Amino acid sequence: MKKLNILALLIFVAAVVSVFTLDTPTTREIQSRVMSVLSPFIHSSTAIEETVSNVGAPAVDPKEVRRDNERLQIEVERLRIISQKYVQTLDENNQLRELIEFKKNSAFKMTAARVIKRVSSTWWNTMIIDKGSLDGLATDTPVISSAGLIGKTGKMAPHMAEVILLTDETCRVSAKVDGTLEQGIISGERAGLDLRPDLRLRFLNRTAVLQPGATVVSTGEGGIFPAGLTIGRVKRFEMKDITGEAVVEPTVDFSQLRHVFVLDAQDNNAAAPSKTDSAVPKAVPVTEAQTKP
């Protein structure tokens, strides 16, 4: 082997080792910078895709119609969420008053975002939204829609963010089956690349009795997601060697996502209730939802 090749190999190994020893903040900074550099091209690709898909559309000022449509969709989603929260909050209020001294939950803010594209890379389920760090978003922030939990934010660019979908194995949520004391960790299946893959609620009691159709909600005890976010419905229960496992169908259709809402990072912890609160089998802890367009 030539000396130059050996030298190149040694430098290569040293460079790889230095990359492996990068700490998490540095890695995240590098990822954000790479995403920021590529963000204009991601926006352009989305614009091209939209243009191509709108070729066959009627010529009635499509830009205006699309803008109106987007605005109305956001408004409908926002009102739907507020309406759901309102009904659930009333119900929750009645229950809490009877059970415990009600601790008023703080409202959390939401930022509306448009889904730019679904990322087709290797083995991760992610998508990109059009709001980023300069819009007030932060990493590891829950992303929801009116149908339920979608995932959490990942890499950030100034006006763009990656969302790690709930169907990805790396997006884990502490969850429980509504109306029972069964609690576990829910996540997607590895390479769950289908349009609507099932989720797995693991570490349940082997003797658990779960009814198909039971709602699965977040517990708020995992460190990222607040309590009461709807995740899905139980399809079936499977007994494993040590624990039980529920197969859960997500309530969100991930192939149809157009607009999502990102919860404000600073309010997540405030919204997450104490353990006493989470023992109450009820859905959403929000008393009022405020949205930023």
Next chain:
Amino acid sequence: MVFYPVTLVLLLLTFVVQEFIPGISMAHHATLLLPPVFFFSAAVAVPFPMMLILAFITGFLWDARHLPAASEAVASSADSLISGAMASPEIVTGGGFGIGISIIIFGLLGTFLQGVRPLFKRGRVELPVLLVGFTTFVWLLLEYLIQTFLRGSLFFPTAVWTKLVTDTMLAMLASPLLFLLLYSLAGLSRYEIKYDGLKYSFDGR
């Protein structure tokens, strides 16, 4: 030597072009993974040190762009005796491995591809095209196997094979065009593709 910097620029350009390539939703979002395919194609056209440089850049940028971000809280929880996963089950690292794995895989596969440089030099692209498909398949499979190993369960759904095969086929379809591009570039820059990468040389002294 204009060939090397232009190849480097083309490699960087492929990351931009990648953003414009849509995924095939019916094939589990399989797509043409242009930067790795370009690297595999270029690996047979450049000498060993240049191949390593390309492997490093491709792997580093690919991981930086496509690997999910590590959780912020991971760093702080790492100091604790209780691991982050135990203390906060929702806080997990990016897919089980961080930036850098792809660099090693690309380095190894690039070294393997250096072996077909004599054929490429003679203008025979059949075997290189097959090998680009093979290396694409091996790269994706290795990534998946590493994930599987780190997460602790052997799980191979149909979606994995569908995506692997589709990605490989798309890579093999694109690679002749990339070889043609590299040939043209070599001709324009008067770069001679020669095999001297891994052979043992002994001058008797």
